[in-house]
Amino acid sequence: MSALHLAPDDRPRSLETMLRIVARIQRRSALTWVLVLGASLVGTAAGVAALYDTTAKIHTYAAAVTTGSTLVAINGKVEGIDSLGGVIQDEFGFMVAFLMPLLGISLVARATRREEECGRLELLLGGRIARHDPTVAALLVTTATIVSTAGLFAAGLALFGVPLAGSVLYALSVGGLAFVFAGLAALLAQLTLHSRGVYTWSLIILAASYALRGVGDVTNTWVTWLSPLGWAEKAAPFGDQRWWTLVIPLAAGLALGAAASWLAGRRDLGSALVRGGTGPDRASARLRSPIGFAVWIHRPAILGWLAGGVLLTGMMGALSHQFLGAMAGNPALAQAIGIGNGPPMDGLVAATQLYLAVIAAGYLVQAVGTLRREEGDGRLETRLSGVLSRNRWLASHAVVLLGGLMTIVLISSLVLGLATALSAGDMAEFGPALLSGLAYLPAELVLAGVALAVYGMRPRLFGIVWAGYAAMTFIAFLGPGLNFPQWALDLSPTTQVGNPPMGAVQSGALIALSALAGVLVAVGFAAFRRRGVPQN
Amino acid sequence: MTDTAPVIRVEGLTKNFGRVRALDGLDLTVRRGEVHGFLGPNGSGKSTTIRVLLGLIKATSGRVELFSGDPWRDAPRLHRRLAYVAGDVALWPGLTGGQCLDVLGSTHGAFDERRRADLVEQFQLNPTTRVRDYSKGNRQKVALVAALAADAELLVLDEPTSGLDPLMEQTFQRCVRDRRETGVTVLLSSHIMGEVEALADQVTIIRRGRTVTSGTLSDMRRHTRTVVRAVTMADPGVLTDIEGLADHQRERLAELTDSRFTIDTAHLDTAIGRLHEAGIHTLTVTPPSLAALFLRSYGETPGPDESVGEESLAETGR
Structure with a gap:
């Protein structure tokens, strides 16, 4: 069914219908994006406004982060960093560089290629929807989400005393960033066969943009202008305020979106320019064994979370020297990342290890969630209809989960130890960095135990595990900085560890946590053996 | 020793999911060496029965025997002797068809390499294509080839041909007959009458979780x-x-x-x-078609919510 076959008065109705469908499918994830992004910015702004409440403190901060080029490469070169808005832009720079593009990418990919590969788009295009309307509708709904997010950003900044013009320009510049990537995802959705391809290619382009922006900012050259992230930065909302730069992302996003709708109107449904390649015709012996197969299933998650852990520890380690300088100039900075009093280097390692524990626990929860998806998609049924017993299946996954956890924690801790040693010029922190990483293992395993127990008993309630993880993350990241009461801090298993190497490792607590994890895992195994499969 | 015992014996099987009664006193007996057609409209409990037989879910009450053993307690040991094709074939999108065959094969008791190669050719399957690029029919072929290549005594096939074209359907029927020649028992759940008619010696027709009628096709035809x-x-x-x-x-x-x-x-x-x-x-x-027998089985006992039955019968008429 082509757009040409629609009577002229049917055209707007086709788009309107499609808009309603996309809005209905997306409303929950769109709302989540708006709220989470809005809350993170408001949270960051509140934290920064409270910590840097005098011009002197802001000056110290600006001086600290502009010393050397490492932080510039990570957070970007913020013009007008000598202001409250500038500090917020800098603090939020890393988050925004990934979350805003991801908002655009995920909302568009979900509404276009994923619907097409599931066959639902075929159903709609069989009705009175023109071929290009799903793409247009997806872009419109995503744009509306971006505008709402930007609105919250501007209001949030203004609320904490950032000048209005700068707030609005900042919100629009990061909104433009999301818009470019929404357009890009719409185009990629026409070119690749699966939504996975849309994500992969968009994220590769995002990583390249990040690298280009970093190179440009560090070398102070025009290279920054090649990157969408550079366009947002060059708007300089708290510096020179170049409003005209907003035209670039707008034009780029519109051009990409127009190309996408043009393609959508002309290509065959279900077709793609880039098709996946072929693979081996036989499975290796490793893939045929239960553990080898579990490794294959969990490998992408292990590598992804490992990359996150290494990035975090490498960055913190490499910057440790500069951080120490910045903290010496501004004790509040130490307070903000939860280090407080004590040897600053130990404090930095302790804070990093706590963040690493959050990463490791996230990996565990996601990995157990993968088991749930195996079941929900019906593959577990096939798997268990052979000679593999439930115990062996779950045990092989548990072994791989544990192996993945060890890999992530050990390699990341090793990187932290080496990076701090290189940055500080001595090996004093190497041992403590490694040991404190290991000390968090029981706390992380408690979360794995909770996840396995819920999976074994009621996989449907798996959302509880994610909620628990979110609470743990919140307590770990913001608890110390926002002066939570001790009982609230104690709710998180990570608090029980004792904040090594700054605090002493609580060996009694580690034993208790290990025992708790063991009991939870046993409950998970026992319940899984007794329940029906599949159960969602 | 157990040669005379039925491969599958189900008596008075019930299964409740919360308040919903999915199976309500179902009987099913499959003897060694027969192809047993298992017929019923959508939602009548065919897949639930098969899941109980495989020990994936636990029976609420009733007697369930697979190779004279209890499938709930002894699943992996009993599974050594069977191969299963699920109704909704779900495979790993990132694996190739060939890799999937081997992974599935690794969970079957044993695996005949030559038969695997033959079947891949007969079903015109490209083993180097990724599963995510396969059509529904091709995914189904992967599961079928894996099951048919297995050295199993029993094949449990849950609507195995719903995505196949008529040519492949012929291939499937030929392969099932070949396997039966070698003494393999087949439980074939289906609502494609022609297929059951072409393959099955014995037929059990169920409705709303209960057996309506069971016997040989000629027995059933005698009364029509x-x-x-x-x-x-x-x-x-x-x-x-x-x-x-x-x-x-x-x-x-x-x-x-x-x-x-x-x-x-x-x-x-x-x-x-x-x-x-x-x-x-x-x-x-x-002779009366199976469809006629099937319709007759339902015509005799109109239920309280007949619309469900009618809808399903419309399906069977395809």
Whole structure:
């Protein structure tokens, strides 16, 4: 069914219908994006406004982060960093560089290629929807989400005393960033066969943009202008305020979106320019064994979370020297990342290890969630209809989960130890960095135990595990900085560890946590053996 | 020793999901070496029965035996002797078809390499394509080839051909017959009548979690009517005096007579004798189709929510 076959008065109705469908499918994830992004910015702004409440403190901060080029490469070169808005832009720079593009990418990919590969788009295009309307509708709904997010950003900044013009320009510049990537995802959705391809290619382009922006900012050259992230930065909302730069992302996003709708109107449904390649015709012996197969299933998650852990520890380690300088100039900075009093280097390692524990626990929860998806998609049924017993299946996954956890924690801790040693010029922190990483293992395993127990008993309630993880993350990241009461801090298993190497490792607590994890895992195994499969 | 015992014995099986009763006193017996058609409308409990048989879910009450063992307690050991194709074939999108075959094969007891190669060729499967790029039919072929290549005593096939084209359906039927030749028992859940008719020796028809009827196809046909149409040289006259004959219609063509009637299978011989006397020119005898048997099984016991049944029967009429 082509757009040409629609009577002229049917055209707007086709788009309107499609808009309603996309809005209905997306409303929950769109709302989540708006709220989470809005809350993170408001949270960051509140934290920064409270910590840097005098011009002197802001000056110290600006001086600290502009010393050397490492932080510039990570957070970007913020013009007008000598202001409250500038500090917020800098603090939020890393988050925004990934979350805003991801908002655009995920909302568009979900509404276009994923619907097409599931066959639902075929159903709609069989009705009175023109071929290009799903793409247009997806872009419109995503744009509306971006505008709402930007609105919250501007209001949030203004609320904490950032000048209005700068707030609005900042919100629009990061909104433009999301818009470019929404357009890009719409185009990629026409070119690749699966939504996975849309994500992969968009994220590769995002990583390249990040690298280009970093190179440009560090070398102070025009290279920054090649990157969408550079366009947002060059708007300089708290510096020179170049409003005209907003035209670039707008034009780029519109051009990409127009190309996408043009393609959508002309290509065959279900077709793609880039098709996946072929693979081996036989499975290796490793893939045929239960553990080898579990490794294959969990490998992408292990590598992804490992990359996150290494990035975090490498960055913190490499910057440790500069951080120490910045903290010496501004004790509040130490307070903000939860280090407080004590040897600053130990404090930095302790804070990093706590963040690493959050990463490791996230990996565990996601990995157990993968088991749930195996079941929900019906593959577990096939798997268990052979000679593999439930115990062996779950045990092989548990072994791989544990192996993945060890890999992530050990390699990341090793990187932290080496990076701090290189940055500080001595090996004093190497041992403590490694040991404190290991000390968090029981706390992380408690979360794995909770996840396995819920999976074994009621996989449907798996959302509880994610909620628990979110609470743990919140307590770990913001608890110390926002002066939570001790009982609230104690709710998180990570608090029980004792904040090594700054605090002493609580060996009694580690034993208790290990025992708790063991009991939870046993409950998970026992319940899984007794329940029906599949159960969602 | 256990050779005489049925491969599958289910008696009075019930299964509740919360308040919903999915199985309500189901009986099913599958003997060694037979192809057993397992028929029922959508949602009648076929897949639930199979999951109980495989020990994936636990029966609420009733007796369930697989190879004389308890599938719930002894699943992995009993699974060594069977291969299963699920109704909704779900495979790992990132693996190639060939890799999936081997991964599935690794969970079956044993695996015949030569048969695997033959089947891949017969089903025209490209083993180097990723599963995510396969069509639904091709995914189904992967699961079928894996099951048929397994050295299993029992094949449990849950609507195995719903995504196959007619040519592949023929291939499937040929392969199932080949496997039966070697003594393999098959439980074939389906609502494609032609397929069951072509393959099955025994049939069990269920409805709303309960067995409606069970037996050989010929047993079932014995109680139903055969349609006869004959063109004869001479006029056979009025045939209504033959016992069990009905719906008689007669039409004179130029020199020939066209007679049509339905008749109880038991009295077919008498009727054909009469036609023979009149000199048969052409003769068509149509035994009752399974679809007719199926419809009859449902027609007899109209349930309280008949709409469900009708909807499903519309499906079976395809």
